[in-house]
Amino acid sequence: MNNLANTTPKNFLTISNSTQELKDLEKRIPIVSDKAIIDLINGIQVNRDLVNYRKNRGFFGQLIDNLDGSDRNRKLLLDGNLITGQETLKNWVLELTDSLKISQVALHITQESLLEARQAIRGVKNHLNIQQETINNLTQNFQLLEQKLQNKFQEIENRLRKLERKVSANDDFDYILTAWMAEETYYKLPWTIQIPLLAKQIFNSAVINYEIETGDKEYYRKLLVNKIIVHCRELPKNYFGLADLLDYTIKEILPEDQPLITNLLEVYSLDKKRLNNTPLLFALGTTLELANLPKNARPSHPSQTSIELCRQQITNINYSIDTREFITTIVEETANDALNMMTKIYL
Numbered sequence: 001m002n003n004l005a006n007t008t009p010k011n012f013l014t015i016s017n018s019t020q021e022l023k024d025l026e027k028r029i030p031i032v033s034d035k036a037i038i039d040l041i042n043g044i045q046v047n048r049d050l051v052n053y054r055k056n057r058g059f060f061g062q063l064i065d066n067l068d069g070s071d072r073n074r075k076l077l078l079d080g081n082l083i084t085g086q087e088t089l090k091n092w093v094l095e096l097t098d099s100l101k102i103s104q105v106a107l108h109i110t111q112e113s114l115l116e117a118r119q120a121i122r123g124v125k126n127h128l129n130i131q132q133e134t135i136n137n138l139t140q141n142f143q144l145l146e147q148k149l150q151n152k153f154q155e156i157e158n159r160l161r162k163l164e165r166k167v168s169a170n171d172d173f174d175y176i177l178t179a180w181m182a183e184e185t186y187y188k189l190p191w192t193i194q195i196p197l198l199a200k201q202i203f204n205s206a207v208i209n210y211e212i213e214t215g216d217k218e219y220y221r222k223l224l225v226n227k228i229i230v231h232c233r234e235l236p237k238n239y240f241g242l243a244d245l246l247d248y249t250i251k252e253i254l255p256e257d258q259p260l261i262t263n264l265l266e267v268y269s270l271d272k273k274r275l276n277n278t279p280l281l282f283a284l285g286t287t288l289e290l291a292n293l294p295k296n297a298r299p300s301h302p303s304q305t306s307i308e309l310c311r312q313q314i315t316n317i318n319y320s321i322d323t324r325e326f327i328t329t330i331v332e333e334t335a336n337d338a339l340n341m342m343t344k345i346y347l
Contacts, residue, residue, distance in 0.1 A: 161213065162213060162214055165206070165209055165210045165213045165214065166210060166214075168206040168209070168210070169205070169206045169207045169209065169210035169220065171206070172202070172205035172206045172207055173202060173205070173207055173220060173223075173224075176198070176201050176202050176205065177198075177202070177224070177227055180194070180198050181227075181231055185198075185201075186198060188254065188257070189252075189253065189257065189261070190248065190249050190252035190253060191232060191235065192245060192246075192248070192249040192252075192284070192326070193249060193252075193253065193261055193265075195228065195326075195327055195330050195331075196265060196281060196284065196330050196334060197264065197265075198224075198228075199224065199330055199331045199334040199335065200334050200338075202220070202224060203334055203335045203338040203339075204338055207220050208335070208338050208339060208342055209342075211335070211339055212339065212342055212343065217335070217336075217339070220335075221331050221332060221335055224331055225324070225327050225328050225331055228327055229323070229324060229327065235323045236322075236323055237322070237323065238322065239320050239321065239322045240320065240321065240322070241319060241320055242283070242303075242307060242317070242318065242319055242320060242321050243301070243303040243304045243307055243319070244303075245303075245321065245326070246283065246284065246287045246302075246303035246306065246307075247303045249284070249287065249288075250287065250288070250291045250302065250303070253288075258288070258291075258292055259292065261288060262285075262288040262289055262291075262292045265281070265284060265285040265288055266285050266288075266289060267281065267282045267285035267286060267289075268285075268286075268289070274337060274340070274341075275313075275314055276314060276315070277333065277336055277337060277340065278333040278334075278336075278337055279310050279314045279315050279317050279333075280317065280326070280329045280330060280333055281330065281333050281334070281337075282306075282310050282314050283306045283307055283309075283310045283317060284306075286302075286305075286306035286309055286310070287302050287303050287306040290302035290305055290306060307319070
């Protein structure tokens with residue numbers, strides 16, 4: 001008995017691949033053939049259960065299995081069983097079948113189990129193909145969603161940047177204009193000088209950045225013109241000669257302010273392209289420069305001389321003008337000049 005206990009294997013799947021040892025064991029214990037094939041079938045059934053488990057798991061269940069590693073462990077177990085089963089099938093089944101030591105019941109069980117395992121593997125393969133297609137579709141949908149979100153974020157970012165520009169421009173515009181209306185700036189100067197200096201200050205602020213960022217060259221320009229006209233109700237409403245207006249400007253400037261104002265509005269240091277875009281500012285600046293010359297070099301009518309120089313060197317400028325046209329032209333020329341200069345800097 002003791003010898004029998006010592007020679008009986010605990011697990012027939014771990015017996016040596018030697019067919020001679022198997023034959024010797026079969027001679028002594030005939031039932032060992034059925035036991036060996038049944039152990040093989042049990043291994044196949046374990047594989048089938050593992051396959052069915054993976055097949056019946058939903059998408060998110062399989063995703064969780066992939067994350068926590070349990071699916072990998074089951075796959076390793078399945079692969080191990082399959083390898084062991086294949087080796088056993090190669091070395092044992094043919095030998096046992098040829099030796100006719102396996103009962104018909106064991107063969108029947110083997111056949112059914114193998115067929116079921118094959119069907120289960122085919123089912124898993126089909127399921128994996130469907131699952132892969134689902135994953136591909138999800139990937140495409142995620143990519144489309146990512147692109148839409150990126151476009152939306154870009155749109156929001158552009159709107160926020162535009163809003164920031166608008167807020168900054170409003171702050172500068174209100175601050176500069178309010179100070180002028182309160183006569184804190186440019187006081188004691190004729191209105192024909194206050195307008196270009198005020199426009200230059202405004203369009204050298206964040207207002208010009210707003211125009212560059214948004215391309216809106218109308219809002220603040222019209223707003224400034226209307227604010228000036230509403231504030232300066234005493235300005236003449238009818239047409240008047242441009243030369244007369246420039247003469248008025250020269251007379252109204254205080255002698256101590258003439259050099260400074262002439263320097264602020266001088267035009268001869270500007271390049272030809274800038275002068276071509278600012279004819280009215282050219283006439284105004286030229287009048288101030290001519291009027292500030294020594295008496296022996298000063299022309300008798302600086303305003304008329306500047307107008308004729310503008311018509312000859314720049315463009316045909318009108319001899320008559322009204323208040324709104326003067327203010328609008330000064331604002332437009334000043335804003336365009338600042339915009340061109342800033343654009344050149346950015347380029």
